[in-house]
Amino acid sequence: CKNGGLIGPFYLEHVRGGVFKDINPEDEDAQPTEIESLCMNCYETGKTRLLLTKIPFFREIIISSFTCSQCHWTNTEIQSAGRIQEQGVSYTLKLKSKEDMNREVVKTDSATTRILELDFEIPAFTQKGSLSTIEGLLDRAVAGLEQDQPIRRATDPDVANKLDQFIQRLKKLKDVEEEFTLIIDDPSGNSFIENPFAPQKDQALSVSHYKRTPEQNAALGIQDYEPEQDDKPANDLETMRNEVLVFNTNCPECNSPASTNMKLVQIPHFKEVIIMATNCDSCGHRTNEVKSGGATEELGTRITLHLTDPADMSRDLLKSETCSVLIPELEFELGMAALGGKFTTLEGLLKDIKELIVTKNPFTCGDSATTDTAEKLEVFGKKIDKIIAGQMDVHIILDDPAGNSYLQNIYAPDPDPEMNLEKYTRTFEQNEDLGLNDMKTEGYGKTEN
Incomplete structure (x- = not known):
């Protein structure tokens, strides 16, 4: 540990006492803890400041800052203190303007960062976790590449010159003269890139969740679980x-x-x-x-309901974890995996959406909050309240490529005049997201002669 190996024992000793505090500038008890630590630069005694806190709608985190009064070396980092998520997450961002450089990023130490146009990659576990912006992410990468350049110029000038050229290309990305693609892939599921257009969909940012491989589980220290065998039939x-x-x-x-x-x-x-x-x-x-409880359907399902009566709020609704929710009149789309699978009412789903976007949004409080974002989210929350009260004429669309979502037909077994149920053939990309393209169900286990 760069801070003298004290973070681990401190965390294990105090986490049982519940010292993780919500971010609140008026809380006098939420003060950093100072610990004397070994400086890994000059090997003198420095000081580490630790703050154990919670980011709303995100995770418990440990923020550490080390300073050495002897050599003036500093080091700051962020560590996730929460649980590893059930699925990994991959963010793909198309950067088109300098404003994109200000997007806030939470990057854990298990995340891999790639810039496709430069064929550049920062492997997992080579950097400590950080809470910064896209520009800060690039500055950190440049600082890492420049660190040993004086030694390279003396021992291997050709490599140093090539690296200097690459560093200049990396610095030019901050001007965003040309569009480039940034990918953050985190098997732990604890990284995040800001959507400045929330609650609307960000056309430049795509988010996908995936099941970890055994190798990724091993890298994260997750042990395989083997269920105990008993006398009950497995398919009873x-x-x-x-x-x-x-x-x-x-x-x-x-x-x-x-x-x-x-x-x-x-x-x-x-x-x-x-x-x-x-x-x-x-x-x-x-x-x-x-x-x-069943298999993936052969066709995807798209359910469109025209809300005409407040009584529609009491309709039973099953939203699977592969289902997207769209409200065209609000230009709103909730992607698959958000909110997970739910069996609730239409009113319950809308309240969960409001809580997710407005109440628990980490970018509406603390230093991340901006007046413009807060006002947009407040207006969005009021529109959701009007929909629940039956004061807005909107359509609710449940789009589930797996075909496992459901919205109650209150006229059953007769057709519902306000609801349209459409079956469609999935695209290649949708099959890829569901893991069906590489799934072999016929002739499994047979070998060719």
């Missing part, structure tokens, strides 16, 4: 329908031990789903998630 669905299964887990808020209940439920006129609910006795946090 009748038993599972009449039984609530309970398994141990950790609370996503306070990380205390909790229990998750799981049950198979049959939705009328639809299919079987798996409902999972977690209730934490320590902090009172509650969460629920729904997953489809």
Whole structure:
């Protein structure tokens, strides 16, 4: 550890006491802790300041700042203190103007950074985590490349000259004279790139979630889980329908031990789903998630509902984790994997969207907040309230390439005059997102002669 190896023991000693505080400038108790640490530059005694805090809608983090009064060497970094997410995340950003340089970025030490046009990559675990901007990310990369240039010029001038040319190309990117592509791929799922147009969709930024490979799990220190074998049949669905299964887990808020209940439920006129609910006795946090109990459908499903009556808010709704939610009148799109799978009502979904975009948005509070962003999100929240109250004429679109989402037809078994159900063939990109292009279901295990 660059700060003398003290962060780990300090964290393990104090995290049990719940010292992670919400970001609040008026909280006098949320003060950094100072620890004497070994300077790795001059090997004298320096000072490390630690602040354990929570970023709303993000994670618990440890912010550390080291300074040495002897050689004046400094080092700052950010470490995620939360749990590793269930899926990895990849952000692809097309930078077209200098304003894009101001986008805020959370980059963990497990994230890989790439710039496609320069064929440049910063591998995972070669830099400490940071909270900065795109410009700060480039400055940090330039500083790392320039660090050993004096030695290279003396020992290998040709390599030093080539590296100087590359550094100049990297510096020119900050002027954004030409469009370039930045990719941040984080298997832990804890990195983030700001969307300055929230709650509208950012046309220049695409976000995808993926299942980690065994190699990525090993790099993150995650051990494979092998379920215990018992005498129950593995495919005894009748038993599972009449039984609530309970398994141990950790609370996503306070990380205390909790229990998750799981049950198979049959939705009328639809299919079987798996409902999972977690209730934490320590902090009172509650969460629920729904997953489809069947296979991926042959065709995707697009459900369009025209809201004409406040009674529509009570319609039952199943949103799978592969489903996108669109409100064309608000130019709003909620991508797949956001909010996860949910079995709720239409009103419950809209309230969850408002909470996600307005209440728990990390860029509406603290130093990241801007008046323009806060005003746009406040207007968006008021429009959601009007939709719930039946004061806006809008359409709600549920687009699920996997075909596992559902919206209640209150006229069933007759057709619903305000709802349109469309089946469509998935594109290659949608099959790629669902992992179907590389899936082999016929002749599996056979070898060719």
